[in-house]
Structure formats: structure tokens, C-alpha cells
Amino acid sequence: MPIYAFRCEGCGTFDLAREVAAAGASADCPHCGEPARRVFTPPGLVRLTKPVRGLLDLEEKSADVPDVVTQMRGRPMPQAHAHGPTPPWVLAH
Template sequence: MPIYEYSCPGCDVYEVIRGMGAAPAEDACPTCGQPARRRISAPHLARTGTAAFQLIDSTERSASEPRVVSGGLPSPGRGATPTYTTNPLHQKLPRP
């Protein structure tokens, strides 16, 4: 989804992710509520391929198009899940 920039006269520039063509010319500022005008800016094409942008896009898409999970639930009572890595940072990675 494209990122639109709005300029609030009382605050600053903020970004909103909306559907293509779904951004109005004026929007209420999320901070102060004043009408903010949409800015014309260069597209951020370099951001579309990044992992962060793909995560944001898939998260927003899952709100309206959830992925269907196939297969059964994991069987309880089989003990702890096997450990594939010892790096504690891997525990923070998103699960499928």
C-alpha cells in the first residue's frame, strides 16, 4: 500500500498508509485534530522491497485477507518444543 504524507499547520508532517487512491486531500491530524493537507512527494520506491515494508504490508493484508492454516494443531503433552538454535534473539522472530 502507498504511503501518503500530510502536513499539519500546527504540528508537523506525518505519514499514513492507505489504499491506492483512498487518501483524501484533507485529513484530520492524529495529534491535534486540525485539518491537514496531503503533500505531493516523491515515491519511496526503495522502501517497498525491504523486510520492514513487506511485514507492514502483510500485516495490513491479513486484516482483510487472513491466511488459511491447514493441518492439525500441534499435539499437547509432548514436552518442550525442540531447540534448533541457541541464539536468544531468534525467540523474538515472528512465528508462522
């Protein structure tokens, strides 16, 4: 069930879980009982950790404008055997 933010004029903001069909309706403040209006906030991406948010931003960027790679990065591939490279379906001994 989605969580929506609401703002009471006297008490401030509070979160409320409710069905999507009732998303636009006002809610009563849990502190004073007065009607509160829904506040539109950005998606919950701010609640992600910094590394996860960075990876999501990188993934979104690479969808439209991929980086041009000029150098090989990462670990080198394992050395090939005397009979040539080992196929990926063969287990090592």
C-alpha cells in the first residue's frame, strides 16, 4: 500500500498509508483531528543509500547517452589453458 504525505496547518506533516483510490482525499491529522491536505513529494529515491542512488543515476544516464570506453577496466581474464580457453560450461579441476 502506498504511503502519502499530508500537511496539517497546525501540527505539520505526517505520512499515511492508504489505497491508491483514496490518494486524493483529505485525511484527518492524527494529533489534532483537523483535516489535512496531501503534499506532493518526489519519489522515495531520497530514502536510498548513496551508492544505490548513484548506481541508479548511472544506469539511467547510460540508457540515452552511453559512455565511450577508451581503456579496459576491471580484473584481467583468467589465463588460458594449454589447450585453449576453457568454455564457460566446463568446471575447473
